[in-house]
Amino acid sequence: QVQLVESGGGLVQAGGSLRLSCAASGLRISFGVMGWYRQAPGSQRELVASITPGGNTNYADSVKGRFTISRDNAKNSMLLQMNSLKPEDTAVYYCNIRVLRDYWGQGTQVTVSS
Numbered sequence: 424q425v426q427l428v429e430s431g432g433g434l435v436q437a438g439g440s441l442r443l444s445c446a447a448s449g450l451r452i453s454f455g456v457m458g459w460y461r462q463a464p465g466s467q468r469e470l471v472a473s474i475t476p477g478g479n480t481n482y483a484d485s486v487k488g489r490f491t492i493s494r495d496n497a498k499n500s501m502l503l504q505m506n507s508l509k510p511e512d513t514a515v516y517y518c519n520i521r522v523l524r525d526y527w528g529q530g531t532q533v534t535v536s537s
Contacts, residue, residue: 425449425526426520432531435508439535443503445518445528453496455522459503461514461533466519472503487510508535 431443443459458473472492473481480492491504501518513535518528 427520427526427528429516429518429528429531432516432533434534434536435502437508437510437535437537439508440504440506441508441533443505443516443518443531445501445503447499447501447520449520450492450520450522450526452499452501452520453466454521457492457494457501457521459492459501460517460519461512462517462530463514466514472514474501478512505533508533510535510537 426448428446428453429443431441433442434485452454453476455533456473460468461471461472471486472490474492474494489507512521512533512534515530516533517530520526
């Protein structure tokens with residue numbers, strides 16, 4: 424059974440930092456494209472950042488220069504370092520991996536106060 428478990432969310436003031444972690448079990452992440460998505464109330468889920476098995480990254484324009492995605496295939500995990508957080512970054516953040524199909528974590532809440 425594939426499981427993705429996010430951690431690291433919380434409440435932070437604008438300008439602060441958080442680091443999200445995603446731990447995978449039931450599959451080897453080394454074969455899949457991984458990504459972080461977020462969904463704010465009343466909005467659609469959107470891609471924040473993605474990373475290929477080889478380490479190529481892609482970021483939403485809104486987070487470029489502030490967020491950094493990374494993966495550790497040996498530890499079967501992925502990170503999202505979020506700096507210079509803004510109130511508009513407030514959302515539930517989801518971990519995703521695509522290996523023949525999409526798998527999702529349960530999400531972790533990130534709240535940025537102004």
